[in-house]
Amino acid sequence: MKDKNSSIVPELREILATGDSKPLRDFCESRHPAVIAEFISALSSQEAWTVLRHVNTPFRSEILGYLDEDLQVEIVESLSREEIVLLLADMSSDDRAHLFKQLPKKLRESVLPALARAEREDVRCLSAYREGTAGAVMTSDYATLSPQLTVYQAIEHLREAAPDKETIYYAYVVDEGRKLLGFVSLKDLIVARRDTRVGDIMNPKVIFARVEDDQEDVARKMQKYDLIALPVLNGGEVIVGIVTFDDIQDVMVDEATEDFHGMGAISNKAHPGLANIDMRDAGILLLVQNRLPWLLLLVFMNVFSGAAIAHFEDMIQAAVALVFFLPLLVDSGGNAGSQAATLMVRALATGRAKLSDWFLLLGKEVLVAGLLGLSMGAAVSLVGVFRAGPEIALVVSITMVCTVLFGSLVGMSLPFLLSKLRMDPATASAPLITSVADIGGILIYFSIATYALGDMIRAAGAP
Amino acid sequence: MKDKNSSIVPELREILATGDSKPLRDFCESRHPAVIAEFISALSSQEAWTVLRHVNTPFRSEILGYLDEDLQVEIVESLSREEIVLLLADMSSDDRAHLFKQLPKKLRESVLPALARAEREDVRCLSAYREGTAGAVMTSDYATLSPQLTVYQAIEHLREAAPDKETIYYAYVVDEGRKLLGFVSLKDLIVARRDTRVGDIMNPKVIFARVEDDQEDVARKMQKYDLIALPVLNGGEVIVGIVTFDDIQDVMVDEATEDFHGMGAISNKAHPGLANIDMRDAGILLLVQNRLPWLLLLVFMNVFSGAAIAHFEDMIQAAVALVFFLPLLVDSGGNAGSQAATLMVRALATGRAKLSDWFLLLGKEVLVAGLLGLSMGAAVSLVGVFRAGPEIALVVSITMVCTVLFGSLVGMSLPFLLSKLRMDPATASAPLITSVADIGGILIYFSIATYALGDMIRAAGAP
Numbered sequence: 064m065k066d067k068n069s070s071i072v073p074e075l076r077e078i079l080a081t082g083d084s085k086p087l088r089d090f091c092e093s094r095h096p097a098v099i100a101e102f103i104s105a106l107s108s109q110e111a112w113t114v115l116r117h118v119n120t121p122f123r124s125e126i127l128g129y130l131d132e133d134l135q136v137e138i139v140e141s142l143s144r145e146e147i148v149l150l151l152a153d154m155s156s157d158d159r160a161h162l163f164k165q166l167p168k169k170l171r172e173s174v175l176p177a178l179a180r181a182e183r184e185d186v187r188c189l190s191a192y193r194e195g196t197a198g199a200v201m202t203s204d205y206a207t208l209s210p211q212l213t214v215y216q217a218i219e220h221l222r223e224a225a226p227d228k229e230t231i232y233y234a235y236v237v238d239e240g241r242k243l244l245g246f247v248s249l250k251d252l253i254v255a256r257r258d259t260r261v262g263d264i265m266n267p268k269v270i271f272a273r274v275e276d277d278q279e280d281v282a283r284k285m286q287k288y289d290l291i292a293l294p295v296l297n298g299g300e301v302i303v304g305i306v307t308f309d310d311i312q313d314v315m316v317d318e319a320t321e322d323f324h325g326m327g328a329i330s331n332k333a334h335p336g337l338a339n340i341d342m343r344d345a346g347i348l349l350l351v352q353n354r355l356p357w358l359l360l361l362v363f364m365n366v367f368s369g370a371a372i373a374h375f376e377d378m379i380q381a382a383v384a385l386v387f388f389l390p391l392l393v394d395s396g397g398n399a400g401s402q403a404a405t406l407m408v409r410a411l412a413t414g415r416a417k418l419s420d421w422f423l424l425l426g427k428e429v430l431v432a433g434l435l436g437l438s439m440g441a442a443v444s445l446v447g448v449f450r451a452g453p454e455i456a457l458v459v460s461i462t463m464v465c466t467v468l469f470g471s472l473v474g475m476s477l478p479f480l481l482s483k484l485r486m487d488p489a490t491a492s493a494p495l496i497t498s499v500a501d502i503g504g505i506l507i508y509f510s511i512a513t514y515a516l517g518d519m520i521r522a523a524g525a526p
Numbered sequence: 527m528k529d530k531n532s533s534i535v536p537e538l539r540e541i542l543a544t545g546d547s548k549p550l551r552d553f554c555e556s557r558h559p560a561v562i563a564e565f566i567s568a569l570s571s572q573e574a575w576t577v578l579r580h581v582n583t584p585f586r587s588e589i590l591g592y593l594d595e596d597l598q599v600e601i602v603e604s605l606s607r608e609e610i611v612l613l614l615a616d617m618s619s620d621d622r623a624h625l626f627k628q629l630p631k632k633l634r635e636s637v638l639p640a641l642a643r644a645e646r647e648d649v650r651c652l653s654a655y656r657e658g659t660a661g662a663v664m665t666s667d668y669a670t671l672s673p674q675l676t677v678y679q680a681i682e683h684l685r686e687a688a689p690d691k692e693t694i695y696y697a698y699v700v701d702e703g704r705k706l707l708g709f710v711s712l713k714d715l716i717v718a719r720r721d722t723r724v725g726d727i728m729n730p731k732v733i734f735a736r737v738e739d740d741q742e743d744v745a746r747k748m749q750k751y752d753l754i755a756l757p758v759l760n761g762g763e764v765i766v767g768i769v770t771f772d773d774i775q776d777v778m779v780d781e782a783t784e785d786f787h788g789m790g791a792i793s794n795k796a797h798p799g800l801a802n803i804d805m806r807d808a809g810i811l812l813l814v815q816n817r818l819p820w821l822l823l824l825v826f827m828n829v830f831s832g833a834a835i836a837h838f839e840d841m842i843q844a845a846v847a848l849v850f851f852l853p854l855l856v857d858s859g860g861n862a863g864s865q866a867a868t869l870m871v872r873a874l875a876t877g878r879a880k881l882s883d884w885f886l887l888l889g890k891e892v893l894v895a896g897l898l899g900l901s902m903g904a905a906v907s908l909v910g911v912f913r914a915g916p917e918i919a920l921v922v923s924i925t926m927v928c929t930v931l932f933g934s935l936v937g938m939s940l941p942f943l944l945s946k947l948r949m950d951p952a953t954a955s956a957p958l959i960t961s962v963a964d965i966g967g968i969l970i971y972f973s974i975a976t977y978a979l980g981d982m983i984r985a986a987g988a989p
Contacts, residue, residue: 095733097750222716231713232695232754249712250694253685270558286779287560289772291695291754308771309752312778316749319782320872326789327868327956328861342873343883350894354865355901358930361861362902366909368853376846383839386849390831390964393853398791398824398957402817405790409783410805420806431813438818439825446829467821493790493956494861501853 072105079113087117096122100129108137124153127162132339136165148177151186155229157202157310160189189304197281198274200314201295201304206234210244210262214255221249229307233292236265243269243294243302271296274303279318282311283414322412325489326405328357357494364498368505375509384451385512388459391443393504396466397497399435400474403428404491407478411488421479425472432471436464458515462508469507470500535568542576550580559585563592571600587616590625595802599628611640614649618692620665620773623652652767660744661737663777664758664767669697673707673725677718684712692770696755699728706732706757706765734759737766742781745774746877785875788952789868791820820957827961831968838972847914848975851922854906856967859929860960862898863937866891867954870941874951884942888935895934899927921978925971932970933963 078086091099091114099118103111103126111134115123127135127150139147139162151159151174163171163186175183185203192198206228208217221231234252236245245265255264271294272281285293285308293311295304320338321331330353331337337345337353372379379386407424410416416424440460447456474496478488541549554562554577562581566574566589574597578586590598590613602610602625614622614637626634626649638646648666655661669691671680684694697715699708708728718727734757735744748756748771755768783801784794793816794800800808800816835842842849870887873879879887903923910919937959941951 093731095731095751097752218716225713225717231716249716250688253681253694253712254688268556268558286772286775288558289560291771308754308775309749312749312771312775315775315778316782316876320876323786323789323868323872326786327865329865329868340878342869342879342887345890347890347893347897350869350890351897351901354862354894355898358858358861358865358898358902359905362854362858362906365854365857368857369850372853373846373850376849379849380843380846383836383843386839386842387832387836390835390856390968391825391828394828394831394957394961394964395821395825397960398821399817401955401957402790402792402821405786405792406805406813409786413779413783415803416805424805427808427810427813430810431817434810434814435818435821438814439821442822443825492864493960494857494864497860497956497960498857501857505853 072102075102075106075114076110079110084117087114091118091126092122096125097129099126104130104134108134108141112138112141120149120153124150124155124158128154128158131341131344132161132165132336133344135162139166140170144173144177147174151178152182155202156185156189156204156304157200157229160186160199164190192274195278196274197272197276197278197295197306198304200278200281200310201274201306202229202310203304204229205292205294205302205305206231207237207241207302208234208247208261210236210238210260210265212261213257214252214259214261214264215257217247217261218249218252221252229305230292233290233305235269235294235302235305236261237302241301243271243296243300245269246294269294272306273297278311278314279412281306282315282318285311286315318412322408322487322489324353325487326408326492328361328492328494329353330356332356357492361494361498364495365501368498368501371502371505371509375505375513378509378513382455382512382516384455385458385508387450388443388447388455388462389505389508391446392459392462392466392508393501394497395439395463396470396500396504397493398470399432399467400470400496400500401493403432403471403474404478404493404496407475408488408491411478411482418479418482421476424475428471428475429468432468433464435471436467439467440464454516458508458512461515462504462511465507465511466500466504469503470496473499473503535565538565538569538577539573542573547580550577554581554589555585559588560592562589567593567597571597571604575601575604583612583616587613587618587621591617591621594804594807595624595628595799596807598625602629603633607636607640610637614641615645618665619648619652619667619767620663620692623649623662627653655737658741659737660735660739660741660758660769661767663741663744663773664737664769665692665773666767667692668755668757668765668768669694670700670704670765671697671710671724673699673701673723673728675724676720677715677722677724677727678720680710680724681712681715684715692768693755696753696768698732698757698765698768699724700765704764706734706759706763708732709757732757735769736760741774741777742875744769745778745781748774749778781875785871785950785952787816788950789871789955791824791955791957792816793819795819820955824957824961827958828964831961831964834965834968834972838968838976841972841976845918845975845979847918848921848971850913851906851910851918851925852968852971854909855922855925855929855971856964857960858902858926859933859963859967860956861933862895862930863933863959863963864956866895866934866937867941867956867959870938871951871954874941874945881942881945884939887938891934891938892931895931896927898934899930902930903927917979921971921975924978925967925974928970928974929963929967932966933959936962936966 078090103114204227206221206224225231232249234247235243238244245267246269247265251264270288274295274297292305292307294302297303317338324331440463443463444456444460447459477491481490482488541553566577667690669684669687688694695712697710698706701707708730709732710724710728714727733751737758737760755770757765758767760766780801787794903926906926907919907923910922940954944953945951
């Protein structure tokens with residue numbers, strides 16, 4: 064999230080132009096790294112690096128962690144191997160692994176051997192986890208304690224470890240093999256008597272995740288239990304990392320953005336990073352690539368709508384008045400369907416509905432859509448009578464009830480079906496539902512019309 | 527977020543049936559309050575209270591805070607005034623104010639005088655803030671320190687205050703009038719020398735919010751700076767509360783849900799709580815009330831589409847082949863528009879675009895939509911030639927470019943316009959954009975057709 068309208072950017076450029084280190088350092092060190100990152104995003108990668116070079120290395124690495132991934136990579140690519148190694152050494156373990164994964168293969172291979180052994184292992188290990196899993200968002204900078212320590216010793220230990228840890232507010236109690244035994248918060252330690260053993264005050268029932276768990280599930284779990292951090296275990300019950308609340312907030316926002324885009328029929332296959340990009344920076348071609356696939360697919364679905372209309376060509380020519388009601392009927396089905404799909408996609412994403420609830424919710428949707436259809440049928444019957452007489456009004460009202468029911472049931476069921484097929488429920492986009500409801504609506508409308516008005520049309524339509 | 531399929535609910539019911547306190551207490555106290563809340567949600571309010579009565583009061587109040595608002599109110603309404611007062615006394619300040627606001631006026635008036643003075647003032651004060659503001663999500667259980675304290679004294683102070691505070695990881699340094707002077711984290715205190723003064727190690731540049739700030743802005747600020755808590759100041763620079771990360775995560779999820787619903791043309795005016803309700807519990811009438819307004823409005827918008835078609839009735843009768851392409855052309859405009867609206871609504875909500883970026887982004891959208899329109903125009907020209915000959919194919923392709931451009935520009939601009947008018951940008955729902963694009967698309971299509979095929983149609987259409 065950037066603020067490009069800031070008036071501080073010109074000020075920063077002026078300081079840069081003087082070439083003086085002192086004012087530049089003062090400028091940066093009096094500000095939050097997230098703020099510096101914002102300013103830097105408005106500069107060229109060359110200028111950005113000039114600014115970063117003037118702050119001390121831990122602060123520099125911290126600022127880097129707040130930058131967009133693309134800019135991070137751009138800056139790092141312009142540096143020498145030695146500069147990159149220094150920079151990576153000071154980054155937090157999760158930010159470092161993220162950045163490393165984004166670098167071109169050649170650069171990765173040249174940088175990796177130059178890292179210190181512990182960092183090398185850490186990078187190698189963390190960057191091996193699949194994107195979207197707990198393993199890929201966790202950090203290995205967490206605090207552990209041995210159960211034999213006294214509370215006094217534990218606090219001393221955390222004090223010493225603090226500079227290198229992502230958080231010391233939660234500490235994990237482990238045995239010699241780093242198997243997770245329990246959990247203590249710094250609050251527990253502060254409140255406890257100094258000579259108590261950590262093992263006696265720890266909570267042995269720790270809420271944890273597995274490395275391969277979906278990051279969305281991790282986010283939901285942390286939100287449910289209001290956790291600042293959550294330990295991540297491997298198959299052997301050994302702690303291998305923690306996920307912190309700030310990273311999980313970013314995950315929540317990005318996952319919601321992906322769902323939004325899905326519901327708007329924007330693919331995130333062509334360029335998976337779209338959820339992460341500032342709209343002002345998103346490239347034209349990238350947007351076209353992410354938007355065109357669904358648009359084309361939907362065009363070809365709409366060919367069926369066209370074919371359905373063409374099938375009833377004779378009837379349309381005989382009773383053109385029917386066409387007046389076509390958009391209104393067909394769109395209502397699509398609209399009710401979009402509503403139902405939206406409710407279900409979001410409920411599935413937030414855990415307010417589950418796959419197994421489909422049947423229960425289907426029953427409810429039949430009632431809701433029935434009431435909606437009847438209300439709307441009553442409303443359009445007025446338009447119908449006024450515009451085209453009682454027969455057509457009746458056809459239009461009955462069709463309205465049917466299309467709203469059809470659209471709603473398709474809309475509410477599709478997210479469940481997609482989810483069942485292990486696809487993203489948010490693929491059930493409003494445009495997709497609209498197209499399906501269009502085809503259904505046209506067939507329903509003209510079938511009812513044929514049945515009800517057959518004689519009338521035959522009489523009128525005879526050449 | 528509940529899990530109603532849990533097999534533990536029957537177990538809980540069995541324990542309830544025995545009427546024994548001991549196993550019930552053991553059952554509850556070995557579990558996280560969020561988990562007990564989940565189980566309790568599956569019980570009747572009568573049973574729920576029986577469970578709650580058997581755990582100690584602070585734990586009971588904590589569990590209550592995890593329950594859905596509706597259930598909280600239901601339980602509280604079934605209690606005596608004395609029981610309510612005991613329960614409220616132990617709740618966290620923000621949960622208490624929330625619950626209090628939901629109670630019927632009569633109950634509020636009978637309970638308020640029975641609360642202890644400090645609690646009464648706190649409830650009165652917190653519940654006065656408008657929903658959706660920082661004031662309404664903050665808690666008054668925060669830790670403050672005086673700058674004269676030594677680090678040792680400060681830690682001692684936090685140790686004593688811990689049980690009553692939402693967090694002791696962040697402490698706010700204030701003067702005698704509670705004006706905010708600075709901020710220290712417990713980590714800062716732990717790391718610092720024991721005899722240092724708090725005033726010397728505090729960070730005087732505190733990131734804060736104002737009571738009347740929008741909760742979404744507070745959420746974005748906390749996410750940007752990775753904060754566990756954020757102090758909230760009144761006009762006199764006096765700290766009146768803090769917002770904690772867990773409450774802000776709930777805000778983020780609820781705001782995203784509201785935007786989702788908005789984009790799906792689901793109103794949240796009729797019942798503002800829809801974003802908060804479990805789909806399995808949502809009432810039929812509540813759903814109808816929230817869905818019907820937009821559906822009806824859109825029906826009447828679609829009357830214009832019908833009227834537009836009716837206006838070209840003669841042409842349709844003369845060249846029915848045109849109708850085949852109508853859904854495909856008109857929907858493509860709506861689909862491209864929905865995509866553009868979705869991208870903008872989400873970018874505006876996450877700060878990845880701002881009101882002032884409209885013109886820049888409009889220029890970009892012209893290019894993107896132009897490219898999309900040309901690609902789709904090329905695709906449908908094939909269908910056109912095959913189906914209806916080169917003249918109609920040309921009309922269809924040109925119309926495609928125009929409708930996609932029209933839909934996209936309307937779709938991308940509407941969220942900005944709504945935002946400018948201080949309305950929710952998410953009101954620019956896919957169904958609304960679709961209806962606007964329908965009307966525009968029909969007019970564009972038949973105008974181009976009239977212009978291009980006029981002679982042909984006049985020749986064919988002559989009776």
